[in-house]
Amino acid sequence: MSQRRILVVDDEDNLRTMLVAALKYEGYDVSFAPDGQTALKMVRESSPDLIVLDVMMPDLDGFAVCKRLRDAGNRTPVIFLTARDSASDKVQGLQIGGDDYLSKPFALEELVARVEAVLRRVDSSPDSAETWTLADLVMDDVAHRVTRAGEEVHLSPTEYNLVKFLLQNTGRVLSRGQLLQNVWGYAPDDDPSVVETYVGYIRRKVDAYEPKLIHTVRGVGYTMRVQQA
Amino acid sequence: MSQRRILVVDDEDNLRTMLVAALKYEGYDVSFAPDGQTALKMVRESSPDLIVLDVMMPDLDGFAVCKRLRDAGNRTPVIFLTARDSASDKVQGLQIGGDDYLSKPFALEELVARVEAVLRRVDSSPDSAETWTLADLVMDDVAHRVTRAGEEVHLSPTEYNLVKFLLQNTGRVLSRGQLLQNVWGYAPDDDPSVVETYVGYIRRKVDAYEPKLIHTVRGVGYTMRVQQA
DNA sequence: CAGCCTTCTTAGCGGGTTCTTAGGAACGCC
């Protein structure tokens, strides 16, 4: 997956700088704006993949910015930041079309987790295009073609479905039962050893490269993601 | 927003045809299935945006279909149709993970209204991102990932469950008995030495940082919180 | 109909995980 671009909008210099640094550290391509007007302009010009938006700002506040975007038909995911923790604020934020909501003070790690959760959800939503990518792994569902590092990877039908389902749920841990149901159409409590065999198969094909994308979560299941140390 | 896709599942031909026609007329992209098995297959293959699901069907009934989907981790919104109007049915339907409930006979307009309401609600609700945080400790349950100060912390299944339960009860002191019950599924008066061993394990991993988050309450049990001295 | 690809089962190995035990350390009460 190509690098995700995030726009951070906050009028407080210190906080904004910190957010930008933290997200950059996580590997995102981060830009920032100090106020609502600038933010709207930047969204129009660079259409980021996600916006982290402070609610309390002078002039045009976060809610207003989001509302303007939505009214203009822009569906870029928004995560609101606010000092307040009232339920009514949260409701308002979500009604306006926000995707998540974080009350100050919060741990930077929590912001990162929520950013990932929102991007994960957006990525796997069914109306996104019919090609999935993760790092240098590309699956073109229309052409029914899978490539890793530019080289074509030949997969049997079941292998293909397994990779596809894992890819559609990037970052999410899937149990053997879930895989049995969604890839094989079996009952969740059927013998899961087929799954293990097939994970072995696709590992030898898809993960014959670095970085490894298929990970075992012992006692739980499997997941696909780029492992950040 | 692209056209929304709805799957109608009903074994009665006449009703099903009518529903399909009505929803198509409203501008939805409608497909249909005559029974539960077919429905499950179609959901897997085409992942619709919403499912209208008759409860009373031979073989695999509506509740069973919904349960199978939810167990497989599929969160597609479901509206149940039923001939019965009992409160217990409604409760069962919602418990299983249905989003709305309609008793026959109903006006087509009512179905349309509920379809729109459910879609609107789903669009604006954020991921109920199951993440818990305490200071710089973050647990992302979907990704099954735990980080402290941004670094990933590897936990065995039992360790993970223990941290999760402590984190879900932040600030509350949990007795060894409670932990035995909720993390191990043992009786509360079983030998609590396992708990001590595991608290030791997770201390070395998640409390290898400052501030310490896991605290012993002598004579009572353990708790997780940021210690303000 | 023969050969290949694919699917799935089985069995064994290796290593992570769980749990027990026991000794020593820390705490708190008197």
Place this chain on the structure above:
DNA sequence: GGCGTTCCTAAGAACCCGCTAAGAAGGCTG
């Protein structure tokens, strides 16, 4: 400060989980 109680830790044994190899069974294609 002494003493009993509670808690911590190290170490090891048994266990279970997941990986892999190998082969049987089924299906598709030439």
